[in-house]
Amino acid sequence: MPTVYINDKPVEIGASERLNCIQAAQRAGVEIPHYCWHPALSVVASCRMCLVEIGDRKPDGTIAMQPKLFPGCQTPVKDGTVVITNSTKVRDAQKATLEYLLLNHPLDCPVCDQAGECYLQDYSYKYGRGYSRLQEPKNIKPDKDHIGEQITLFTDRCIMCTRCVRFTREISGTGELQVIHRGTHEEIDIFPGEPCNNKLAGNVVDLCPVGALCSKDFLYKQRVWWLKSKPSVCPGCSTGCSITIDQNDDVIYRLRPRFNPQAQGHFMCDDGRFGWKYVGSEQRLKSPAARGEGRLLGSTWEEVLPLLKAALTDAIRRAPKRFAAVISPWATVEEAYLLAKWLKAASPEVTLAMGPVRTEGEDDHYPKTVTGAPPAQVRFTIRAEKAPNRRGVELVLQHFQGEVLNFETFAGQLRQGQFDGLYLLNADPQQRFADDFVAACRKLRLLIVHDLLESPLSEQAHFVLAGGAWAEKDGTFVNHNGLAQAIFRTVRGPEDARPDGRIVWELTGRTGLFRAATVRQEVAGEIPAFAPLILGDLGDHGVSLGAASAVRETPALQPA
């Protein structure tokens, strides 16, 4: 195994691994400060923050050091490479670079959104000098609010790392951003009248190591040190981007992509990034309801759940073939499992159907090319299938029913009057059921709507269950590729709304508390396709279900 020496500490790297000094040092637990280098972007070695001393350790143990400094990002390591990051020479270079970067920086940290998660702050504190020797006036550059619908540029805070420019050229392929002017007067800008509004534009805010590019949505909403973060998965489409939810006092303030090589890589799209606003919507169902004989029978969980259980048991006992449950692809594996298992235990003749799988257009691949041809190497995909867990729910349905009944077929059967009762678990905030479906539901003797938002269906339902948005519950999502990832309860729902898993858990009469990891282990033990999840913990990057997760082909899924 090739061995690299970081500050005299030997680190073994893989024989075929191509690492630069920064990555090799990370293995050794040594931080090499850097700005312009990003693992997903090309190397430009222009910020000169990652300068290190490089040497070569000969087989006889002698070390030959190079006389000058090298940028760690540009220098690959090989067997015997010696990297020194803490010598006086390196420290002096780091100090000098930071002093240069701060020369024309406005130092407006008290009003800067990035303060608290700013690499200029962090590195200045760790590697910089305590004061600046600049006596002359700083350069003043105009702020650029027009740079995009979602992003704004505080030009004078920029350190010209050009990560944003490279992102729009290499990842989104849209190339809106550029460098204008020269030398110390350089600025990031757009081409006149061509703002940066591509669907990945929000990523430049995350990429910006300082407070230059800011999200208009998040601007001045919170100081970042008040935010509490939890890992999660974006529910916006079947890509299943790993994300971090930042919240304070049960209010989500922003979503950020979280690196996951198995899911999406480093980034996320703006549809997902800004697609969480429904969580705090006024239209949210805030409490459960049981209605009958034209009046409200109950509006607390304690009243509603026993009534619901009785009604359900009654309906299934009376005519199991005429009772159906629809489980949304926005439900977690655990919710689908608990509900499906209980209903099938009540009677194997109960029909289980897949909820409507929304699709929008076609899969959107990046980087975009000038000709519009598909990219040679896809760096990011926004999928047409706007549901986070179709595969997970399908696997559950397939296990309990043998085949997956898609929503369109089911809706046809419902319109023909094949059913008397329906449990509709819909967690998709954007799903609008067609009028004829709503009309058909009106004829049902028992309609249970388990949803997030008020809708024509929830108004006419006999039972309304106020469920939780994805950020309010624990569970598992399986993405398009069979990658199972865990989501976590990050915020509390409005008023009396409850996480769906807990509702189903209590409805099915299980004792104790709903715990996603426990149910996940149960699922893994029972359904072979989920066997890889047996540990219950899915780690940071999720667990791939592998070949076992292949779902039998179902007829083309269409929006209802």
Added chain:
Amino acid sequence: MPKFKPVLLARVGKPDSALLSTYQRDGGYEALKKALSMPPDDVINVVKESGLRGRGGAGFPTGVKWTFLPKGHPGPIYLAVNADESEPGTFNNRILMEEDPHQILEGIAISCHAIRANTAYIYLRYEYGKSYRVLERAIEECYAAGIFGGNVLGTGFRLDVYLHRGAAAYICGEETGLIESLEGKRAWPRIKPPFPAIEGLFRKPTIVNNIETMACVTHILGRGAAWFKSIGVPADPANPRDAGSYGPKLYCLSGHVNRPGCYELPLGVTARELIEEHGGGVPHGRNVKAVVPGGISMGFLAAHELDIPLDFNGPGKAGCLGLGTAAVIVIDDATSMVDVLYNCCRFFSHESCGQCTPCREGTAWMTKILHRIRSGQGELRDLDLLLEVAGSMGIIPGTTICGLSDGAAWPVKNALQKFRPEFEAYIRERRSTLKPAEMWSAH
């Protein structure tokens, strides 16, 4: 030393010297015929033997650079000719291009044959309008005469030469900046490796050579390597890394001299000889205070260092960065070195491409400090700060991608080392040489 008979400038000033007909009458394109009759590797060997070192500034042996191309490469291989002559005080390329373009074009054709390139680009700085027109016409003449095109002089060798006009930036003279600019991008120098000879223009092997180097190639092939090696300063046997300084060189003499101009002399002439014998001395009976040996990025020679030979090694011995472009600028004793240095710093701050932090911010900061000193607000500690900033930038300490900031730092280092008492007196006496208009000048 007997008076040197110009070779490169031999035809300059003659009537219609830029025309193909007069060039051929004077024996033009015979060297190309000779080269085409030789295998390419033999041509490279001739150039290597001649000891020709690049005339663009760095002085890298041309023949050796050519051998860095990958062997047996399927092509295309490109030749990029650097005519982005931007170093202050330098105008030798301009004279060659305006007065004797065929001499250069012949060198380009020979070089392309040697390195197996079928395409050559001439990257011309925008300001050289006349050069553009003259070269354009000369290239057309060559195509019409079958010297360029699909069948060079009937040998079946294909050669296309394109004249590309830059948008006027100093950084385009850096070879990888030039390549980026040729590709239509912002001229930000590339990180190396890979070097252009491996991966250059359009990601293909590329050789970048200066205009004057091309002219020299013509004469080396025409007159032989031995002739070229008979001129100049031989390699120092005590220094194995010295490649010698052979051949004639175009010295651009400007500044405070009576007869400024472009002088072709053997490498190794001293600054004193250049100023007194050729330039006719300093006007108004003044004395030399400082001499820029080869463009301002090379630093300064003080008055007592004028006897140092201006070859590839000489200026370095006096603490300068090198010979550079051999643009000798004379500064007389009535000039303030503070003003000279400010002017240098302002130039580099204006021309820094802004890619690497130390250069982008350092060059501008040094300019601001000198501006403050010139407005009478300087402090003695500013001089140490200037030295520290100058010492922290460049490819020599390893803090930048290209050499621009070495060039920006060198005049500061030299001036403060050789003329520090003048700077100290200037600051102590709170002098100010700021012109009223400069009071408000933005940096």
